[in-house]
Amino acid sequence: MANLSLTNNPDLDDWLTIGADGRVAVRSGKVDIGQRISTAVAMLAAEELDVAIERIDVIEVATGRSPNEGLTSGSNSMQESGNAVRLAAATARHHLLGLAARALNVDIATLDVDDGLIQSRATNRSTTYWELAGGEALGIPIDPDVQVKAPEAHRIVGRHAATRNMDDIVSGRPYFVHDMTMPGMVHGRVVRPPHYHARLRSLDEAVTGRLAADGVGVVRDGSFLAVTAEDEYAAVKAAERLDAGADWQFGDGLEPQDVFTRLTENERVSLPVVDGVPQRQPVPELGDAPAAAAVTMTARYEKPYYMHASIGPSAALALYEGGKLSVWTHSQGVYILRASLADALDMPIENLTLTHVPGSGCYGHNGADDAALDAALVARARPGTPVLLKWTREDEHAWEPYGSCMVLQLRASLDSDGIVTNWSHETYSDTYNTRPRPGPEKIGAARLLATRHLADPLSAPIAQPVMVRHSGIHRNLDPLYNFADRRLVKNLVRNMPLRTSALRALGAYGNVFAIESFMDELAEATGQDPVDFRLRHLDDRRAVDVLKAAGQRMSQWGKAADGCGHGIAFAQYKNIQAYAAVGIEVEVTDDANVRLRRAVIAADAGQVVDPGGLTSQLEGGLIQAASWALYEEVRFERDGISSRDWDSYPILRFDNVPAIETVLLDRPDAPFLGAGEATAGPSGAAIANAVRRATGLTLRRLPLTPDALRAAALA
Numbered sequence: 182m183a184n185l186s187l188t189n190n191p192d193l194d195d196w197l198t199i200g201a202d203g204r205v206a207v208r209s210g211k212v213d214i215g216q217r218i219s220t221a222v223a224m225l226a227a228e229e230l231d232v233a234i235e236r237i238d239v240i241e242v243a244t245g246r247s248p249n250e251g252l253t254s255g256s257n258s259m260q261e262s263g264n265a266v267r268l269a270a271a272t273a274r275h276h277l278l279g280l281a282a283r284a285l286n287v288d289i290a291t292l293d294v295d296d297g298l299i300q301s302r303a304t305n306r307s308t309t310y311w312e313l314a315g316g317e318a319l320g321i322p323i324d325p326d327v328q329v330k331a332p333e334a335h336r337i338v339g340r341h342a343a344t345r346n347m348d349d350i351v352s353g354r355p356y357f358v359h360d361m362t363m364p365g366m367v368h369g370r371v372v373r374p375p376h377y378h379a380r381l382r383s384l385d386e387a388v389t390g391r392l393a394a395d396g397v398g399v400v401r402d403g404s405f406l407a408v409t410a411e412d413e414y415a416a417v418k419a420a421e422r423l424d425a426g427a428d429w430q431f432g433d434g435l436e437p438q439d440v441f442t443r444l445t446e447n448e449r450v451s452l453p454v455v456d457g458v459p460q461r462q463p464v465p466e467l468g469d470a471p472a473a474a475a476v477t478m479t480a481r482y483e484k485p486y487y488m489h490a491s492i493g494p495s496a497a498l499a500l501y502e503g504g505k506l507s508v509w510t511h512s513q514g515v516y517i518l519r520a521s522l523a524d525a526l527d528m529p530i531e532n533l534t535l536t537h538v539p540g541s542g543c544y545g546h547n548g549a550d551d552a553a554l555d556a557a558l559v560a561r562a563r564p565g566t567p568v569l570l571k572w573t574r575e576d577e578h579a580w581e582p583y584g585s586c587m588v589l590q591l592r593a594s595l596d597s598d599g600i601v602t603n604w605s606h607e608t609y610s611d612t613y614n615t616r617p618r619p620g621p622e623k624i625g626a627a628r629l630l631a632t633r634h635l636a637d638p639l640s641a642p643i644a645q646p647v648m649v650r651h652s653g654i655h656r657n658l659d660p661l662y663n664f665a666d667r668r669l670v671k672n673l674v675r676n677m678p679l680r681t682s683a684l685r686a687l688g689a690y691g692n693v694f695a696i697e698s699f700m701d702e703l704a705e706a707t708g709q710d711p712v713d714f715r716l717r718h719l720d721d722r723r724a725v726d727v728l729k730a731a732g733q734r735m736s737q738w739g740k741a742a743d744g745c746g747h748g749i750a751f752a753q754y755k756n757i758q759a760y761a762a763v764g765i766e767v768e769v770t771d772d773a774n775v776r777l778r779r780a781v782i783a784a785d786a787g788q789v790v791d792p793g794g795l796t797s798q799l800e801g802g803l804i805q806a807a808s809w810a811l812y813e814e815v816r817f818e819r820d821g822i823s824s825r826d827w828d829s830y831p832i833l834r835f836d837n838v839p840a841i842e843t844v845l846l847d848r849p850d851a852p853f854l855g856a857g858e859a860t861a862g863p864s865g866a867a868i869a870n871a872v873r874r875a876t877g878l879t880l881r882r883l884p885l886t887p888d889a890l891r892a893a894a895l896a
Contacts, residue, residue: 184325186210186261187268190248191322196269197226199277199314203297205232207270208240210250211262212513215542215801216857217794218258219345222266224790228337229270229329231294232310239345242537244519252514252616254545254683256758256855263790263853271327273319280313332849338790339847346539358511358538359496359571366498367398368413369559369570370420372406373580374634376821377680378432380404381634388426392419399423400562403636407559409568434819435678441483441882444588444609447674450646454669457651457659457756464670467592471603474594476707482591482695483882486679486815487584488824490808490832493541494572495548495581499560505532506560510553511540514616518550521617521625522557525632525639544685544805544857546616548572548581551630558631578830579822580630583815584684585611585654585677589695599707601718605668606658608692612644612673613653615682628682641680646673651755657689657862660696661753662718679817685805686861689754693862694810694869694883697750701870702879711749711870723760723785723846724753730783730844731762738779744768745778746875750866752859759786759859760846763803765839765867769875773887773894775811775868777839782860784843787851796843798857803841806864808833811884 190196190210198206207226213219219239227234240247250262274294281299282289291303300307332339349356374380381404389399397419398409408423410416452459470477498509506528512518515535523530540549556570572580587610594603619625626632627639647653655671704714712732719725728751741747746769751762761784768776782799789795812831816824824830865883873879878893 184261184264186248186250186265187323187325190250190265193269193272193321193323194318195248196266196323197273198316199273199310201311201316203236203311204238205230205236206238206240207266208247209262209266210242210248211253211258212242212515212537213345213539214253214511214513214544216258216798217344217791218253218262220342220794221259221263221791223345224337224342225263225267226270228335229267230274230297230310232297234337234342236297242515244515244533244535249516252517254513256754256857256859259790259853259855265323267329268325268327269323271329272321272324275324275327276319276321277310277313281308284308284313332788339792339849341793342791344793356539357493358498358509358540359493361498361509361538361569363498363500363567366567366569367409367411367563368416369407369409369556369568370416371555371570371572371576372408372420372424372427373576374404375429375431376435378434379429380432381406382428382430384423384428385426388422392422395419398563400559402558403638404634405558405631407555407570409559409563435817435821437819438678440486440586440677441588443677444586444674447676449609449675450673452646452671454655454658454671457655459646459648459655459671465668467605467668470592470594473596474602475597477592477594478703478706479590479592480699480702480881482589482691482698484587484691484694485813485883486586486681487684487809487813488578488815488830489545489547489581489684490813490830491541491547491577494574494577495552496540496569496571497549497553497556498567498569499553499556500567501557501560501564505534506557507534507536508553508557509536509538511538511549512553513546513549517616517618517625518553520619521629522554524619524623525554525626525629526557526561545584546582546682546684548577550617551580554629554631575825578825582615582680582682585613585681587688587691589691591695591699593699593703595703595707599709599714599717601662601664601703603666604660604664606696607670607672608654608658608688609672609674610654610688610691611677611681613681613683613687614644614647615680644673646671651757652687654688656687656755657692657752659756661721661724661756662715663720664718679815685802686754686858689752689858690806690809690861690865693750693752694865697752697863697866698869698881701748701873715751721753724751726846727751727760727762727783727785730846731764731781734781734783734842734844735764738766741766741875744770744875746871746873748867748870748872748874750863750870752862754855754859759784759854759856761799761856761859761863763860763863763867765864765871767868767871767875769872769890773890775872775885777807777837777868780839780841782841782843783846784856784859785846785848785854786856786859787848787854789845789847790853792845795845795856799843799860800841802858802860803864804833804838806861807868809883810865810868811837811886814884
């Protein structure tokens, strides 16, 4: 498979520089948002160059300075950036050894490298990378066929490495974009409308006059409102005062509705999915169940809107000076955001520079890009003055793009041997694809929140179905199981009430939750062990291995105690990335709370580079999925989003994090497989399966709250 990162950035100097000071600068276009990509690429570069990892500096991602690798998304960082950096380092090593052989007048085969020192076994003469390169450009392309190290020769890859910059995080040193300071900087805050459809009618001139007298700047462009002040607390209070002086036209507000009913009743675009790819063809009729079927079952599963629920609200710093704009942002795609900001601001793209600075992690499209435009708009109104703009908790909860709600309708028929002979799965959902990707008619800019509130607003574009393999709504809709007769349909539903976009795993979380919950129900209905039932429908050896590994660990737990249950689920993310099987033990208490007791993850992500980072990604995915399964649901009413804080939008807390055992099935000779989203779907399904076995109740709508459990018990 072609590596677009290398195709688009073929020059070695795009990726790597060897300085005269003995430092090695590595540039990746993938931003580190907690997934430890900077640690992994440093390990790969150090390994291939034969230098100490302490010599490696991973340079912050910035437009014009870093290779353009598009978005950090889709669990693609290792396949794209990891492979590119590995080949860049191997190419550099081979090139430098050639230079050394000529400089030392020896055969290249006699040279050894130890921490950048190149020495000839034949003459004992030596030189170094830094003497040969001296901070100059190497001026050669990356050789995609260069020989990389054999796994048995690895001294760094596959071993423990300290997380990059963790000392700053744990010590509390200023590290995030929220902590940035610049001379003359002011703080900005946006004043939001009550809801999506409200527009500003007028401002109380007495209020704006008093704010001006207090040294507060007011920025207004249509319904976009913001304040600036030298003191951050003064900016917070000024935003409250301006909000009190704003008169809004409310319009019809957000229409109260049962979103799950609307998902199957609204206008929609329906497409069959074949081998993970949507087809522009008529959807085949469901038809009757096979007459020879011994068992036919149907089920409908429902997933609500979810927030990214970033612990820290979004922020950005912007400086507009001399017709040029610099933005510091925690966006996951600085190049695509730069292009869309240029469209939104009607500026030449070459006049914008975006630099990634760590912020609140989100694994998806949260408020970071919108905050960058907010900061840019305010900075343009205050030329020459740096503006640090932070969203509030209420901004983040009420205005970020959510993960879409979903309805998933399944039917399966089994023969007398308990084998699935016929499978149907329809998914109904809004889009997961509104990141600000640039395109015609300012489509990228139109996906940024503030452009809808300007005096010359842009209308939100109408989402079109994504037609690529395992993307958006249909991600993991096509199960890895060997079902011979399968009917798969994606439904992109129009006119849903809330703004949606990419959230970790996209449609895979809902699709895998439904598939794996249904597999458990089918196994139970036919008297089969849930692990054995899945194994009977798997041909992929690596899938079998992870499922057996998780099942074997679960068998050591023994029989579940009263009020407890065990659940298991499996998937291969996008059917091409990491394999993951998740086992969960839950306890359902007398007050109907679900307590997570312990969990096991068995995963195969190909060759393991950074086992600590891989484990963290897998376990973090489980914890986030558990929070979705048990607690999270966006709520709204006519006056706007009502879940605007951690009480109205609860998330998993430390007191319900299970003890997790993670088993990594290392494949040293296999390619990297992205793992950041691999455990999300299996974890949600495993929890639902465990709850069903603990209670005897089948709940198919998330979240599995105490109220939902009590209602099911009384039904």
